Amino acid sequence: MKRMFLRASTWSLCLLLATACKNAPLNMNGGNYKTMEVSRGSRTLSQSYTAVINGRQSVEIRPQVSGTITQVCIAEGAQVKKGQTLVIIDQVPYKAALETAIANVKSAEASVATARLTADSKEQLFKENVVSAFDLQTARNSLLQAEATLAQAKAEEVNARNDLSYTEVRSPVDGVSGMLPYRVGALVDASITTPLTTVSDDTEMYVYFSMTESQVLSLIRQYKTLDEAMKQMPEVELKLSDGLTYAHKGRIDAISGTIDTSTGAVSLRATFPNPEHILRNGGSGTVVLPYIKENVLIVPQEATYEIQDKIFVYKVVDGKATSSQVSVFPINDGKEYIIESGLEEGETIIAEGAGLVQEGTVVGTPTADNAPAN
Structure with missing residues (x-):
């Protein structure tokens, strides 16, 4: 009696399992592996x-003449214009040097005028045979020497004017000033290691x-x-x-x-x-x-696996997983790869858990009889 009850229970269980299998929904991915068809798309990576x-343009501002700073004309970090005065260096000695140079020019001009009068006089006297050719040439040489002295004096005046202008340190560009490490009374010169400021x-x-x-x-x-x-x-x-x-x-x-x-x-x-x-x-x-x-093949990274820095996917070929090496664009977003070679549009691959799949694993697909109607 007990054996008959067990047989009946077994038949009942088999009947229930058969009914459950008949009514179970179709697994489109077969073998519990999710698959996908490779398609094209566009992505912006970074x-x-x-x-x-x-x-x-960042310019270090350094003085071109030496002296003590008498005035700082800007604030640190201020916007400055090209030609704007940043710092003034003591001008007194340079003004005096300019006045001396101007005086030297006037003195040289007077010497030239005197030498020219002498040369002209000697020229006339030579024509009248009053003076010798030596005296005439000496007068001409004196005029040339006086003119050279005048040219030298004028050059020194130019230098003196430049030196005086350099006492007003100006910005060579529009921009923003940096910090000002020197204050009024500081002695500076052209050889200082730290610039007066930097204008950017x-x-x-x-x-x-x-x-x-x-x-x-x-x-x-x-x-x-x-x-x-x-x-x-x-x-x-x-x-x-x-x-x-x-x-x-x-x-x-x-x-x-x-x-x-x-x-x-x-x-x-x-x-x-x-x-x-x-x-x-x-x-x-x-x-x-x-x-x-644009118009590139895109696959999720979870559809790939790596072996020795090489990237592979599993294609579904004749219902089985077949590994295939792919090359990818070197930049990615951490979620997807852009495929450069190794796959073609429309091919089917395993979309998830590729690292757990083995070569030749059966990946079931629905048969024509069991495929759902469109």
Whole structure:
């Protein structure tokens, strides 16, 4: 009796399992592996590079004459114009030197006038045979010497005027001044190691960063030449040291023609407008370079696996997983890869857990009889 009850229970269980299998929904992915068809799309990727910010023109201001500072005419960090006086050096000795030079010029002019009168007189007397040719030539030589002395005096006057003008240290460019390490009464000269100040032209800012040699080669392959790369590359963004993105975009307008042998890096320069004067000379930031990729094959990274720095996917071929090596664009967003070779549009691959799949694993697909109606 007990054996008959067990047989009946067994038959009942089998009947229930058969009914459950008949009513179970169709697994479209077969073998519990999610698959996908490789398709094309467009993506904008980005790469960040540490950068240094410099003014378009940064000039160290140094005195051209020696003396004590009598007046500081600007505040530290002030906006200055080209030709604006920044610092005044004691002018008294230079004014005196100029007055002396002017007096020397007048004295030399008088000597020239006297020598010319003498030469003209000797010329007339020579014609009348009153003086010898030697006396005439001596008078002419005296005139030449007086004229040379006058020229020298005039040159010294020019130098004296220049020295006096140099006592007013002026800005050679428009820009923003740096700090002023010297105060009134400080003795300065042309050989000081620390400049009076630095004036940086900040209407536009140069942002310098570096790429590896391989990254530059990638640009060349993409745009054919570096000149074309600079023309066609999209605008770049700048993240400031506080983590915020700068309001204006810039363009890469210079790429070094040489590679730094010590680092293997290539220097690039991006130019950014600076109308609000937010960017400062000597600042730092991060250049964000976008890469616009259109009509490319895209797969999720979870559909790939790596072996010895090589990337593979599993294609579904005749219902089985078949590994295939692919090459990918070197920049990614951490979620997807852009496939450059190894896959074709329309091919089916395992979309998730590729690292857990084995070569030849059966990946079931619905049969024609069981496929759902459209």
